[in-house]
Amino acid sequence: MSEAPRHILVIGMGAGDPDHLTLAAVKAIRRADVFFVLGKGAEKDALTRLRRDVLDEHLPGPYRVVEAEDPWRDRTQRDGGRYASAVQDWRRRRADICEGLIADELAPGRTGAFLVWGDPSLYDSTLAILDDIRGRGTVAFDHEVIPGVSxxxxxxxxxxxxxxxxxxxxxxxxxxxxxxxxxxxxxxxxxxxxxxxxxxxxxxxxxxxxxxxxxxxxxxxxxxxxxxxxxxxxxxxxxxxxxxxxxxxxxxxxxxxxxxxxxxxxxxxxxxxxxxxxx
Structure with missing residues (x-):
């Protein structure tokens, strides 16, 4: 089996308008072999459709999307300690899912991508989740971040x-x-x-x-x-x-x-x- 590392792109895709993507984001999208999407249930299918609209706008040919169900999160907790615990638990379960996607759906030497709403560095958990997965040492990959319009x-x-x-x-x-x-x-x-x-x-x-x-x-x-x-x-x-x-x-x-x-x-x-x- 190839020892070439897997590569992950974390792409800021803007707030929803396909025209909000930067040239760097468009170039990154065209480098990806597979796009990972965590769905949020039927009521948020529109978010998945918007992602596909972005891909349809900027990719010249067919593309591969792998979807998984986003784990449930307790949003009733507002107390500082309980809120932090709820978020940590949700991120851990999200990391479990993403770890499986990277290991099972991305071959060594290939490039996968997460399309992140707005900018990946502002109120998004993707980077923290990837840090968690890398720390586990179960699947090797490197990653880069492409900023977006927040x-x-x-x-x-x-x-x-x-x-x-x-x-x-x-x-x-x-x-x-x-x-x-x-x-x-x-x-x-x-x-x-x-x-x-x-x-x-x-x-x-x-x-x-x-x-x-x-x-x-x-x-x-x-x-x-x-x-x-x-x-x-x-x-x-x-x-x-x-x-x-x-x-x-x-x-x-x-x-x-x-x-x-x-x-x-x-x-x-x-x-x-x-x-x-x-x-």
């Missing part, structure tokens, strides 16, 4: 704002941490907020730039004073979750008027669902 940068672009303001720091946090408080004198980017923590900040003078399914045909954008639009965002989230069975959203919070630094113009169509894929 949902955070895509959100700012769709709202036509910069993430940072002059002399003001930017704090990126999951929603569960925002519920415990936030640093003073900074703007906030909030991800993974399944509990609509922004509603706790109504009355504190925030402006919000919110987006769901950013970069996909289902994109929804809302921008305005949080006190005025929080209820509408909650309603849109509920309607979208009911319609799709899942939701991915991100938002930017700023204290004071949106245009304090000459920024903050809402995107065209920012008062509701986009008419189609972002251009």
């Amino acid at each position: 949902s955070v940068s895509a959100l700012a672009a769709r709202h036509r704002v910069t993430l940072n303001r002059v002399g003001r720091p930017l704090h990126i946090t999951p929603g569960r941490r925002l519920a415990r408080g936030y640093p003073d004198d900074c703007d906030l980017v909030v991800m993974l907020d399944g509990h609509e923590t922004f509603t706790h900040l109504v009355g504190e003078g925030w402006w919000i730039h919110w987006g769901a399914y950013v970069g996909t045909p289902d994109e929804i954008l809302v921008s305005g004073p949080l006190d005025e639009v929080a209820g509408r965002i909650s309603r849109l989230r509920a309607e979208a979750r009911e319609r799709h069975g899942w939701i991915m959203d991100t938002y930017l919070l700023r204290q004071g008027p949106a245009g304090a630094d000459g920024e903050g113009r809402p995107a065209e169509g920012a008062d509701g669902p986009a008419d189609g894929p972002p251009g």
Whole structure:
């Protein structure tokens, strides 16, 4: 048997729009012999379809995809210690599955790829899982990371704002941490907020730039004073979750008027669902 090492590509595929792939990502996709996908059940088939749309757009010929079921994760835990334990358990079981995929579906000397939403270095577990597998020593491989357009940068672009303001720091946090408080004198980017923590900040003078399914045909954008639009965002989230069975959203919070630094113009169509894929 060949002793040539297996090679893994971790490719940032952007927020959903096939045009968001960098040239480096397209070149990496064309090097891969097989693409590994962990499915998240029937309600998230759209995510798998979006991956295939990306591959169809950028690959000139047939390609091979190997799918496996993503293990169940306990998302009810919000306490720090219990939450960390739940995530560690989920990552371990994910690593078990990925280890099997690499060992059984990728021959030595061949290249496999994981297509990661947004950027692999921001709120994604793939790199930690690959480190876990390498540490086990059961299957040898090397890997490289191709950065992508994150949902955070895509959100700012769709709202036509910069993430940072002059002399003001930017704090990126999951929603569960925002519920415990936030640093003073900074703007906030909030991800993974399944509990609509922004509603706790109504009355504190925030402006919000919110987006769901950013970069996909289902994109929804809302921008305005949080006190005025929080209820509408909650309603849109509920309607979208009911319609799709899942939701991915991100938002930017700023204290004071949106245009304090000459920024903050809402995107065209920012008062509701986009008419189609972002251009």
